[in-house]
Amino acid sequence: MARVFQKCKEEPRSPYYPCEQTRCGHPWTVRYREPGGRVGRQREKTFEKKGQADAFTAKVEREKDLGTYIAPTGLLHPLVAVYREFIASGDRVNGTRYQYETSLRLHVEPYFGSVPIGSVRPKDLQAWLKWMVEDRGYMESTAINRYETLAGVFSFAVANEYITKNPCQHVRTSRRRAKRRAKKRIQLPTLEEIEAIERNLPGPYKLLVWLMAGCGLRIGEASAVTLQQFDFEAGMLYVDRQVTQDGENEKPKTARQKAITKGRGRAHCVRHLKWRDMDEGRAVPLPASIAAKVKEHVRVYGTFRVEEGPNRLRGDYVFSNVGRTNILMYSLVDRLWRGARKAAGITRKITPHWLRHFFASAGLSKGVPVSDMAEWLGHRDPRITLETYAHIMPDAPERLRNLMDAVFTREAELTLPLEFDALVPAA
Structure with missing residues (x-):
């Protein structure tokens, strides 16, 4: 049974012993044993007021009786x-x-x-x-x-x-x-700036610009594109992988290798999309103009074959390093991009991610539904797309009002099914 007492009254080791005052204001101690009877570990806890000590005592004894007591090993x-x-x-x-x-x-x-x-x-x-x-x-x-x-x-x-x-x-x-x-300011490149950067990139890497600006791919997704992901007949690009810098390094053997890999220098790898299941990806519409550029790129530069292995996924990759001995890595893309921007005479610090913003803004400004654009961008929640690109759709309420007025005044013909099946969340 737990005991509540004041050390100033009972223990000579207390700096306040002996204390003769009834209401001295000195701390109250709860001394108790953990479950197990006499073999249970003895513990103490100190409180400023007796009421707090009594409440803790009751709580400990109740938890011991119910078998829910947890030893405070923190x-x-x-x-x-x-x-x-x-x-x-x-x-x-x-x-x-x-x-x-x-x-x-x-x-x-x-x-x-x-x-x-x-x-x-x-x-x-x-x-x-x-x-x-x-x-x-x-x-x-x-x-x-x-x-x-x-x-x-x-x-x-x-x-x-x-x-x-x-x-x-x-x-x-x-x-x-x-x-x-x-929230940061979203900046967009002009079509002229996109074309200027593309012109100044080396031939094997020009297609990167169009995959990002025309299909909304992130730089890591565009760098990891394989020929197998394209369905030219259906006009779709299936995005299911990306290049990242979070691969597993080989175990360092020398002091230099240990210094290089300590907290940084993670290996480049190709892996499935982050936060997605192994068989989960997204299908993005492939414009005919981009499809033609892909076919021409493959005809001129071919593909780079990668087999399954550590930090790698099998496929015929559209891009590779300059020597065609490895996958395309961030450092090369960054160097080529900065060089092309400088050669084009562009002073704005346009980054590859701006091309993804261009893709989303172009589609939403021309009436593409937010839900569809969220799916193609890889946003799990359409609210992310809406909050990011709301500035592109300032006239959306007016367009809806005009549409509904035209429907109700019969100026626009509306044909809807009397019933249809819909996917709803499980209860």
Whole structure:
């Protein structure tokens, strides 16, 4: 049975012993044993007020009776160590694991150091968020992203009985407002600028421009395109892979190799799309003009065959490095892109991602439904597409009003089926 007492009255080792005052204001101690009777480990917890000590005593005894008691081992395990366990657990893609490791190294370890996970309080988390924004200079949305990862670490700690409560439950963050404040200005290239960059790229890499501007591919997706992904008859391009820099490095053997791969220098790899199942991709309409450019590219430059292996997926790749000995890597694309932009005399810092914005903006401005464009861009939620490109559709409400007025006044003919099947979420 747990006991509540004041050390100042009973224990000579207390700095306040002997205390003769009835209401002395000194701390109250709860001394109890973990389940197991006399063999159970004895623990103590100190409170400022007797009411708090009594409440804790009742809680411990109730949990022991119900068999739900969890030993508070959080004071024995540093937050950083539990974070590393969290990273190693689960089936995560290398890119996600790398992001978690980077956040641990740059944001968590420098601030919390060797602090036990069981001693972290909500006020500590709020101070950490403030530190990332004010001292480290991160955007609020970036700090919240790091916080949400750390909240997952605390949930992992609760599930594995390091702690009994997640302190993140008492820290409120306004993610939507932070994202709205951090939203960047979307910039678009003109068609003339796109054509100028394409003209100044080496021949084997000109097609990259049209796959991004004409099909909305990300640079990693365009770099990983294979001949097998094209269905010229149906006019579709199936996107299911990308080039990334989160591959597994071979285990370093020398001191130099260890220095190169420590926290950076991840291997380039071709893998399935991030956040998608192994057999999941997206089909994007392939304009006839782009299809013709693909066929001409393959006729002139051929393809680069890659077999299944570490960091690689099988296929006949449309692009490769200059020597045609490996896949196309980011460093080469960046160097060629900057050179072409400079040679074209373009002073704006146009990036390859601007071409994806051009694709989305062109389609939405001409009336392509947001839901279709979200599917072709690879956005899981059409709201992402709508929030990003809303500036392209300022006249959408007026177009709808004009359409409905034309329907109701019979100026426009409307033919709809009397019934149809629809996919609805499962209850």
